[in-house]
Amino acid sequence: MKCYLYDGSFEGIFCVAYHALKNKETPKIYSKTNYQPSFLLEHTEIDSNEQIFKKVKNALIKISAKTYNYLEIAFKSSNIEKDEVIFNCIIKTILSKQNELENFSNEHFFNLNKIVEAVKYEAHRFLGFIRFSKSEKGVFYACFEPDGDIIDLILNHFLKRFYAIPFVLHDINHGKLYACYKGKTQKFFNIYKKVKISDNYAKLFKTYYDTIFIKSRKNERQMLNYMPKRYHKNMPEKNELL
Amino acid sequence: MELEEKLKILTESAKYDVSCSSSGSNRKNRQGIGSGAHGGICHSFTKDGRCVSLLKILMTNVCCFDCLYCQSRRSNDIPRAIMTPTEICEITMEFYKRNYIEGLFLSSAVYKNANYTMELLLDTVVRLRKLYNFNGYIHLKGIPGADNLLIMRAGEYADRMSFNLELPSEQSLRLLAPQKSKKSILSPITMISGEKQADKSIKSKFLPAGQTTQIIVGASPERDGKILRLTSALYNKYELKRVYYSSYAPLNLNEDLLPKTPAGLLREHRLYQADWLLRFYGFSVEELVDENENLLMEYDPKCAWALKHQELFPIEINTAPVEMLVKVPGIGLKGAYKIISARRFGALSFEDLKNMKISLKRARHFITANGFYSGLKKEIEIKNSLLQIENESQIEQLSMFSNLENSLAVITGEL
Incomplete structure (x- = not known):
C-alpha cells in the first residue's frame, strides 16, 4: 500500500494532495514525526513547497473559498485525524470542482464539519471561560x-x-x-510557564458563583457537560482554596 | 455592611429569575470597555447546570409591595440590603474587566415607590454608559407603575428590558398581587413595543435586544391554551424576544389564596417546548392544545401533534418540503437543514441519516427514506415506543426538580 510522508504542516498536506492528484493515487498520509515504518507500506517523502501549496490553495479558493477557510480552522484542532480529513477534502473538492461542505452524507465532509464545529465551539467557549x-x-x-x-x-x-x-x-x-x-x-511564542497573580476580585466572584447556585437543584453532571473539568484550572470560581 | 455580604443577599434574592440570556445585542465598543455578542456568551456554569452570563442582582430587596407568591414581599422576615448605583457600577466593571461576566442584569424590589426605584435604576445604567464608558450588555427589569419618561429613558441605555406579567389573567393578578394591575404591567410593554416598531433600523439605539417577560405557571387556574395564546400575542403583536415560564412553588405557605402544591416542572417544560414550536416551527396554538385546552403531559407537543395527524405521515425525506421535515418528531431545525443540504448531493438512506447523526428514535415512525419505512406498524406500538422514550428522557431531565422541597425555590424576588 502506498503512503506519503509530509512534514506535519498545513502547507505539507496541500503538497501531498498535489502529488496524489498528479499521480492519480489514493495514498494514506503520515506526518514524518508520527510515522512508523512497516513492511506493508511503501512510503514516499513529499517536501513542502511554498509554490505548490499556493497553487493548490488558489485552485481550491477558486472553487470554494469557504472550503479553504474550513480547512484552515480544522487544522487548529487537536483531533489526530484532522490531517487525513483535510487531505481527503482537498482532493474531493478539486476533483468534483464544487463546494461539498454541505454534503453531510459523505464521510470526509461530515468529519470536516464535525472538526470545524468542535474548534469553533471551543473558541466560543473560551470567549466566556x-x-x-x-x-x-x-x-x-x-x-x-x-x-x-x-x-x-x-x-x-x-x-x-x-x-x-x-x-x-x-x-x-x-x-x-x-x-x-x-x-x-x-x-x-514558546512561553509555557504561567504567571501567578493574586486578585481580590477573584474571591468576590467566587462568592457570587456560590450564591447564585440553587442548592436544591444540584446537577453537577450538567455543569460538567457545559464546562468540562480540564477548563477549571484557571477559573477562580472553581478554585477551592479561595 | 460589607460589599461581600450585600452581594450575597442581593444575589440570593435575584437568583431564581429564569432569564440569564445575553443575546440579541451587537453594541459596539467606542474606545471604552465592553461590547455586545449577538449570540450571547456563557461565562460559567453553576453546580445546578445553569449558565452564568450576567451579574444578576437586585439593587435592593427592600420592598413596599406585598405580593402573595413572592419571597421579598414586605411581610416576610428576611435579611435586607441596598446597593448604591456607584457600588453596582464598580462591581460590574471590575467583574467585566476580568471577563467573569457578559454584563449586568439589574432588577429591584419596589423601594419607597415605583418612580423612586426606577430613578435609581436609571441612574445606575446612565453612569455605566456615560461615566464608565461601558458597552457591555445590560438587562434592566422595569418597575411597573413607574413614569413612562423614566422607562423610555432607561430604554436608551439598556440592551434589553423586561416587565414580568407574572400571572396570565387580570383576575389572578388582582387576587394575588393586589398592588399590581394588568394596566401597570401591560402599558410599558405596549409603549416599548410601539417605540421599537416605529424605528426598525439596525442603528436604533433603543433596546437593541428588545424586551422579554415572565409568567408564573400554576399559581392560578389558567389553562395552557390561554397561556400560549397570550404568549403568541406577545410574540406577534408586541414582538417580544422571549416569554419565560416559571413554575409556581408555594413559598409562603400560610396563604389560603394560593395552591399548596407546586406546579411541577413538567408543565413548565411542556410550555417551553410549545413556545419553541410556536416561534420556530410554524405551529399554531390550536394545533398544540387538546380539547381541554391543555398540553398533553405524556408526549412532547410535537409528538402529540404528529400522533393526532397520522394521515400526514410517513413523509419521504428525499422530497418532503422543509416545513414538513421540521414537523417530524425527533428532527429539529438543524436536522432538517442537514437533510435538505445533503440530499442535493444524492438520495439519502437511513444509513446516511445515521451517519449524519440524526436521531431516528422517534423519527423512524414518521418517515421513509427512498420509499423504505423502518418504523413500527401498529399505532398502539408506536405510541408505546414513544411513551417509553419520553419517560426515559424525563427521568434524565426532570428528576431533580420533581419533589416539593426542590421546587419550593423556583420563584421569588423577581418583582
Missing part, C-alpha cells in the same frame, strides 16, 4: 489551556471588547502569548 487577573501595574493577564490552537480565533473579540485596557492572552498549552493594548498586538 477566559479569566483575567489584574496585576499590580494594572495589566490584565489571562492564561488558558485549550485543546485546539484557538487563540487567533478569539483574539479579535478581546481586542475590541477590552480596547481601553492593556491585557495579555496566554495559551500555555501551545506556548503562545499575545500582549495587547488599544487594538495593537505583540506576539510571543
